[in-house]
Amino acid sequence: MFTLKITVTFSVTREKIVGSDEVLNKRIKTTLQKLAVNPSHPSLQSHKVNTQNYGIRWSSWVTGDIRIIWDYDSEQRLVIILLDIGTHSGTRKVYK
Numbered sequence: 001m002f003t004l005k006i007t008v009t010f011s012v013t014r015e016k017i018v019g020s021d022e023v024l025n026k027r028i029k030t031t032l033q034k035l036a037v038n039p040s041h042p043s044l045q046s047h048k049v050n051t052q053n054y055g056i057r058w059s060s061w062v063t064g065d066i067r068i069i070w071d072y073d074s075e076q077r078l079v080i081i082l083l084d085i086g087t088h089s090g091t092r093k094v095y096k
Contacts, residue, residue, distance in 0.1 A: 002036045002080045005073065010082040017066065017085060024063070028085070031062045035070070035080060051094055054083050059094070069094050 018025045034041045044060040051057050051069050059067045065087045073079035086094035 002039065002078050003076075004032060004036050005079055005081045007081065007083055009084055010068075014085050017087075024066070027062055028066075028068075031060060031068060032082075035060055035068070039070075039080065051084070053094075057083060065089065067094055 034044055039046055046058055046060045048056055049059040054069060057069050057071045059069055062068060067086060067088055069084040070080050070082050073081050084094055
């Protein structure tokens with residue numbers, strides 16, 4: 001099982017995106033649980049992408065438009081750093 005390390009950017013952006021939407025909050029929690037157990041879980045559709053702020057990183061599916069941007073910690077085994085959360089398109093777009 002992986003340990004998830006949350007960055008300030010991820011935390012702040014998550015609050016902005018989720019707001020009071022409990023359904024979306026539950027979907028994000030489910031995605032994070034799957035990511036901690038198996039980053040290659042088929043439902044996450046994890047793949048490398050070119051991001052706006054972090055270069056080439058991993059992206060995992062939350063909903064049709066929402067993605068979590070993350071990477072493995074290069075210094076600690078079994079640690080995933082949650083870098084950002086945003087949309088596939090629109091104003092909170094995380095891809096280049």
